[in-house]
Amino acid sequence: MKNLEIKDLSSWPIEHSTRPLVIGGPCSAETEEQVLEAARGIKAAGIPIFRAGIWKPRTRPNSFEGIGAKGLIWLQKVKEETGLLTATEVANARHVELALGAGVDILWIGARTTVNPFAVQEIADALRGHDIPVLVKNPINPDLELWMGAIERLHAVGLTRLAAIHRGFSTYQKQKYRNDPQWQIPIELKRRMPQLPIFCDPSHITGDRDLLAEVTQKSMDLNYEGLIIESHCKPEEAWSDAKQQLTPMALKELLSNLVLRDHDSSNELVDNTLGELRHLIDDFDEKLLELLANRMQIAKTIGHYKKENNITVLQNKRWGAIVEKSMINGQKKGFSEQFITNLFKAIHQESINQQEEIMNS
Ligand code: PEP
Numbered sequence: 001m002k003n004l005e006i007k008d009l010s011s012w013p014i015e016h017s018t019r020p021l022v023i024g025g026p027c028s029a030e031t032e033e034q035v036l037e038a039a040r041g042i043k044a045a046g047i048p049i050f051r052a053g054i055w056k057p058r059t060r061p062n063s064f065e066g067i068g069a070k071g072l073i074w075l076q077k078v079k080e081e082t083g084l085l086t087a088t089e090v091a092n093a094r095h096v097e098l099a100l101g102a103g104v105d106i107l108w109i110g111a112r113t114t115v116n117p118f119a120v121q122e123i124a125d126a127l128r129g130h131d132i133p134v135l136v137k138n139p140i141n142p143d144l145e146l147w148m149g150a151i152e153r154l155h156a157v158g159l160t161r162l163a164a165i166h167r168g169f170s171t172y173q174k175q176k177y178r179n180d181p182q183w184q185i186p187i188e189l190k191r192r193m194p195q196l197p198i199f200c201d202p203s204h205i206t207g208d209r210d211l212l213a214e215v216t217q218k219s220m221d222l223n224y225e226g227l228i229i230e231s232h233c234k235p236e237e238a239w240s241d242a243k244q245q246l247t248p249m250a251l252k253e254l255l256s257n258l259v260l261r262d263h264d265s266s267n268e269l270v271d272n273t274l275g276e277l278r279h280l281i282d283d284f285d286e287k288l289l290e291l292l293a294n295r296m297q298i299a300k301t302i303g304h305y306k307k308e309n310n311i312t313v314l315q316n317k318r319w320g321a322i323v324e325k326s327m328i329n330g331q332k333k334g335f336s337e338q339f340i341t342n343l344f345k346a347i348h349q350e351s352i353n354q355q356e357e358i359m360n361s
């Protein structure tokens with residue numbers, strides 16, 4: 001498929017666009033006062049675009065599902081008072097119609113909408129003839145084709161100011177972050193759609209304001225063009241996503257601590273490629289440790305069980321079977337016999353040590 005014609009961020013209606021282009025503001029619009037107070041803070045932090053969710057896609061019912069259309073008037077007030085551009089999420093044609101009617105400047109499509117081609121097509125059809133910037137969040141499942149498909153549907157109706165938002169992917173097992181970043185997916189998106197600007201959403205990746213800085217820095221190291229970060233004047237009292245929001249002042253501080261590396265070095269391509277690959281290695285190392293910890297947890301459960309049933313820690317037959325099976329699997333994957341033996345010996349020894357501790361406790 002030929003490259004899509006996508007305009008870069010300098011074509012967006014922003015006066016002094018600097019890298020990264022930042023969108024900040026609360027997860028949800030709650031009250032007029034809360035919206036205006038947050039907007040003043042965002043303005044004071046030097047951020048040009050104000051976000052606030054008007055319609056909120058919540059995982060479970062009976063949580064706050066957004067204030068609805070009346071919040072659009074508050075966004076108009078933000079624009080009048082502060083001059084900030086405004087951005088909100090749209091999930092269907094009606095939302096598009098209302099947001100465009102209210103003069104919202106930038107729209108985004110949420111992760112729970114990107115998964116659904118019917119919904120994306122409905123939004124695209126409603127946007128035909130309006131060249132407004134639209135950001136597309138990754139789908140909640142790690143499916144690059146689905147993410148690209150949503151961008152293509154919007155492009156096909158004539159939108160050229162498009163960008164992607166990387167907000168991480170759902171996992172069943174609880175991990176360090178609320179949504180697993182799987183950095184290799186946005187990296188591959190950029191490889192396949194090089195002109196598409198990518199924003200990082202560290203708020204929804206981490207789910208935790210204390211982890212925002214590390215993920216934001218990583219996205220800058222990977223050359224993302226923009227950031228969308230949730231910010232609330234009283235984060236603990238936010239009606240949605242309270243744990244991941246931070247005050248506009250704290251956001252300003254976070255942004256000022258970012259290290260933006262020089263992209264004009266003669267070795268730009270080499271540096272970037274190496275950097276990306278090293279990040280992927282770091283990710284895998286983190287995952288390896290997580291997997292090992294999960295394995296160890298089971299070994300400990302077995303330890304308790306052996307203790308209760310008066311069985312010895314070491315069972316030679318079982319250990320022999322593990323080594324034999326792993327040797328065959330490992331060789332198929334191109335590992336040497338020596339490596340597989342060393343690796344499993346080390347893992348096995350650690351399990352024995354931990355089980356013995358349980359036996360003797
Ligand atoms: C949001 O940005 O507030 C939001 C609902 O995000 P996501 O679609 O990434 O869950």
Ligand code: MN
Pocket residue numbers: 027028230240241
């Ligand atoms: Mn949110």
